[in-house]
Amino acid sequence: MDMFAFLNLNELALGLSNLPMFPYFDMAHYIISVMSLREKPGALDVSQRSAFACWFSSMLHCFGGAVLSALMMADAPIAPLSNTTNLLLASLMCEMISVGYLVFYCPLDGVYSLASVWPLRLVLTGMKEVTRTWKVLGGVTQAGRKYKDGLFVMIAVGWAKGAGGGLISNFEQLVRGVWKPETNELLKMSYPTKVTLLGSVLFSLQQCGFLPMQTHHLIFIYTLFIVTNKMRMMLTSGSSSYPFSELESVLYKTLFVRPLTFSPLADSTQGSDQTCARQTNPEEAKKKD
Template sequence: MELLGMFDELSHGLADLPMFPYFEMAHYIVSVMALREQPGALEVSRVSPLACWFSSMLYCFGGSVLSGIMLAEPPVAPLSNGPVILLASLVWYLVFYSPMDMVYSCTALPPIRVVLSGLKEVTRTGKVLGGVTMAHNKYKDSLLVMIAIGWARGAGGGLISNFEQLVRGVWKPETNELLKMSYPTKITLLGAVLFTLQQTHYLPLQRHHLMLLYTLFIVVNKVGIRHSV
């Protein structure tokens, strides 16, 4: 009984945990680092900081942009949140332009990167659940739409990677996530399916319990992958 009580308390704690600013900042750091490590991205940052910034925002907010387009909402809505954009822009600047490359060098250290990656995965749960909930409010009986929006909101940065590449003057259609899905895209699709089934009462679990189970699963897997690399 004590174990069940602890599990319930943890699940409620996670459900009520604010993502901004610390968890979201980890998401921005890992996302911008992923962009910086793309071939040619560092060169683009020197030639056109504006293109580099725009690419970084797509990495950070791709899920919100893509899910907004799919729900016929303004794709620029994420840009209306001043504090969020300011924090993401500050992270972009520090990762690409900090003196002596100190910020990137520190965050790229394996122990720090593992922690940041784990924190980023915590935000994935909220994004997937948020997308499923948004879709459910508009299309209550459509499982496919809820799965698609949850998937788009949680893995939008990868799903629109070809468009982001065009911003940097790169065209690689063979890297399309639908043709060859990466681990984050696959695990987000799984989450979208699970939260959709829970939302429509096909999965007999409380939402906060599923949130905790899914978060533990993706964090442990992500940290394990990072640790093994």
């Protein structure tokens, strides 16, 4: 893009696209993922009852996207766990941060307290958001190799790989003995799920040639967007506002809200039921009248 050349950002965009995720960015992803699990209600109680259940739910938080995308691509769902180095690294983070025994023996819960220090957590969260870009791009590229120009397949796989931990949250809750179907991510999408879907759409359009932009330029723009917006949300007292919430609200009200000129569905159903009753039982209807 001419804008990148004008602002001398080409080298920065290329450097970001070649940035290795292992081990530091992956480690940040594991730490923040497991910390978010620890902070869920009842997670510490489960850690005391069953260390294995806590470890397994932690692995779903860390590798949920890879597992879900593998299922969608008809690959082995345990394939993401075949990388022993990453598995041990994630397990180490789990042991140090939330669900392992070390958290109970560490004096004053020092490890978790250290990771919860606001500046450090801010940096770790930003690093985790950087890994989101690579997960989404990896899913889109993987689907594109198998289903060439399959736009919707690429969007679905990229979305699953980037936000799989949230999309399979109900299964992860079952591992911890919790069943809350009303928390289904598809019923009420969280910010990570929405922003991952946005990224999956953009990268899929770019891979199919509908978005005239080089890959490393899109990586730079999308990463800058999700990192800065996440930092803004954290710095504004945990605000969960979505930058496109107003546009999203307008589109929803325009396209999906039932017009007020129509009667409610329940009333029309009751009216049709009464009409049918009159037709099937005219004698009883006359008696009631």
